Amino acid sequence: xxxxxxxxxxxxxxxxxxxxxxxxxxxxxxxxxxxxxxxxxxxxxxxxxxxxxxxxxxxxxxxxxxxxxxxxxxxxxxxxxxxxxxxxxxxxxxxxxxxxxxxxxxxxxxxxxxxxxxxxxxxxxxxxxxxxxxxxxxxxxxxxxxxxxxxxxxxxxxxxxxxxxxxxxxxxxxxxxxxxxxxxxxxxxxxxxxxxxxxxxxxxxxxxxxxxxxxxxxxxxxxxxxxxxxxxxxxxxxxxxxxxxxxxxxxxxxxxxxxxxxxxxxxxxxxxxxxxxxxxxxxxxxxxxxxxxxxxxxxxxxxxxxxxxxxxxxxxxxxxxxxxxxxxxxxxxxxxxxxxxxxxxxxxxxxxxxxxxxxxxxxxxxxxxxxxxxxxxxxxxxxxxxxxxxxxxxxxxxxxxxxxxxxxxxxxxxxxxxxxxxxxxxxxxxxxxxxxxxxxxxxxxxxxxxxxxxxxxxxxxxxxxxxxxxxxxxx
Numbered sequence: 001x002x003x004x005x006x007x008x009x010x011x012x013x014x015x016x017x018x019x020x021x022x023x024x025x026x027x028x029x030x031x032x033x034x035x036x037x038x039x040x041x042x043x044x045x046x047x048x049x050x051x052x053x054x055x056x057x058x059x060x061x062x063x064x065x066x067x068x069x070x071x072x073x074x075x076x077x078x079x080x081x082x083x084x085x086x087x088x089x090x091x092x093x094x095x096x097x098x099x100x101x102x103x104x105x106x107x108x109x110x111x112x113x114x115x116x117x118x119x120x121x122x123x124x125x126x127x128x129x130x131x132x133x134x135x136x137x138x139x140x141x142x143x144x145x146x147x148x149x150x151x152x153x154x155x156x157x158x159x160x161x162x163x164x165x166x167x168x169x170x171x172x173x174x175x176x177x178x179x180x181x182x183x184x185x186x187x188x189x190x191x192x193x194x195x196x197x198x199x200x201x202x203x204x205x206x207x208x209x210x211x212x213x214x215x216x217x218x219x220x221x222x223x224x225x226x227x228x229x230x231x232x233x234x235x236x237x238x239x240x241x242x243x244x245x246x247x248x249x250x251x252x253x254x255x256x257x258x259x260x261x262x263x264x265x266x267x268x269x270x271x272x273x274x275x276x277x278x279x280x281x282x283x284x285x286x287x288x289x290x291x292x293x294x295x296x297x298x299x300x301x302x303x304x305x306x307x308x309x310x311x312x313x314x315x316x317x318x319x320x321x322x323x324x325x326x327x328x329x330x331x332x333x334x335x336x337x338x339x340x341x342x343x344x345x346x347x348x349x350x351x352x353x354x355x356x357x358x359x360x361x362x363x364x365x366x367x368x369x370x371x372x373x374x375x376x377x378x379x380x381x382x383x384x385x386x387x388x389x390x391x392x393x394x395x396x397x398x399x400x401x402x403x404x405x406x407x408x409x410x411x412x413x414x415x416x417x418x419x420x421x422x423x424x425x426x427x428x429x430x431x432x433x434x435x436x437x438x439x440x441x442x443x444x445x446x447x448x449x450x451x452x453x454x455x456x457x458x459x460x461x462x463x464x465x466x467x468x469x470x471x472x473x474x475x
Contacts, residue, residue: 002028002163007217011071011166015061022061022071022115023054025166029073029117033164039140041158043078044086045118053115060113067113068223074109075159075168078119079126080211081200082106089202090134091124093349094329103200104235105169105211105228112227117165120155124351125320126176126204128152129423130413133353138410141183143449147407150180157184157214167224168214173204174308175402175427177212178439182402182452185441187469188214189221191229192239192459193434199234205315206237208308208431218470221438222246225462244463252471253464256290260395262426263295270422272405274445279401282442282453285475293399298429300387303380305421308428310364310377316354317361323349356417381432388433392458397468400426402439402452430456438469 005011014020030047050073060066076082079089081099083106088094106116123133131139131154139154141147142162149158153170157180160168170177172190181188189212196211203209213224223246230243261283266276286293325331325345332344350358364373391398403423413420430437436459439452455472457465 002032004163005166007219008069008072008166008223009219015071021054022057023051025071025073026050026054026115026117029163029165032162033118036142036162036164038145039142039158039162040121040137041139041155041162041164042075042118043088043090043121043136043155046085046116050115050117057113057115067111068227069109069112069114072167072220073115073117073165075118075120075156075165076106076116077122077153077156077168077170079122079171079202080106080119080169081202082116082119085119087119087202088135089125090122090136091350091354092135092330093323093345097329099200101200104197104232106200108227109169120153120159120168122155123152124354125202125316126152126171126173127316127353127357129175129179129420130408130410131155131180132410132413133351135351140410141407143185144407144447146409147449148183148410150183150403150407152176153214154180157181157186157188160184160186160214160216167216167220169224170212170214171201172210172212172431173208174312174424174431177214178427178437178452178454179403179423181214181439183407183450185444185450185452186214186216187218187221187441188212188439189225190430190437191225191462192436194237194239195225195229195460195462197232197235197238199232203319205312206319207315208312218466218473219247219250222250222466239460241460246463246466249463250470251467252474253467254471256292257396257468258292258294258394259286259397259399260294260296260391261399262298262301264298264301265400265426268404270404270425271401275401275403275405275451278442278451279399279453282399282475289475294395296391298387300380300384301425304384304428304432305425307377307380307384308424308432309360309421310373311381313357313361314365314374315361317358317365320350320354320358325349353417384429385433388429388435388456389458392435392456396457396464398456400454400456402426402454406445406449406451426454435459436462436465438465440469440472
């Protein structure tokens, strides 16, 4: 079995001592991918390409000209464009589509000598919390193959969890990096909205979508954020601010902090008892170490999930209108004219959950219901953002569970999609408010399933969040 490396620094130590080569690393990861095909984490593996790239990076290391990510083998979610490679967002409707350009994040990773080993399975168009809504079938959790890995970046998380790559890149709309990281015992970071370019990312809900890394170490998360973040001419929603040197400024924060935690996380019957006891355990540790930790009530908690799903589905119905069977991707062989091309291609090309969200989004945007639903949800979003911002003025961080329970059994949410939507209860607050949030591994439950806790910080306070996360993991 390939060696588990906890950080890129550990890999680089061996690379520079000559005890391993990038080519050997890639071969080891490819072996792990081959052994773990039953997990269904990859939609496509770039095996020969990754091996060819590894030889080039090895030469650069010898010449002393390698980039900051030399030795890091990365998997990307199948909604991130990579020139000359297929990209499908795990949907039949993009069958056979090859990207004609690379996303900004891919260009920045390759410029620093990262090696991309493949594209990972995900919920179709990133819509889901379990990675069961994929045209390519569900992804299985490495810790327990009968359970989901979380979604929508489930394949990305399992690829790291099962040591099929060193780190992975996902996208987070309502928790799609953080929740799978929690279910797989990893670190998942959703940066501040507007930190990382969305150019070349297949859109789900444009005012929420954000790229984020899934890693084993805070150091790697900091370095990947530093490399991927920053202004881009192709994305006007980006903040025009210089990117801090997150990796160089990283240190386990020793100053005493004020931390708020949601009291509902401990009182709600919907939160698993072991998740509650894990949260209490960390609250006690923080208090014992001199931090101020206080319970808060978030008045709008009951409105978070409904507001999010109204807004996200509205944006999805608009974004997914471009998949019509005319321009690219799947076209129904039964189509006879323009109208039947639209109807049949979309009906046959989209999966059940995507169609459900498109219809819901179209409904809330329709003439008679726009004000009752969409406009109202926008007002609620503003209230949630203002309340979150005011809490983060008073407290340094907000601490919550990442998910209300550990990874659940495959098939559990099929009968009632609302059950799945409620898994986002703790993650969508950061998405609605546009603030950074990170899921940190917090041990396992009595069945050996990973548990995660989440920290939220104020906008663009990633350095403080990363520093405190490093300390938090050492508690």
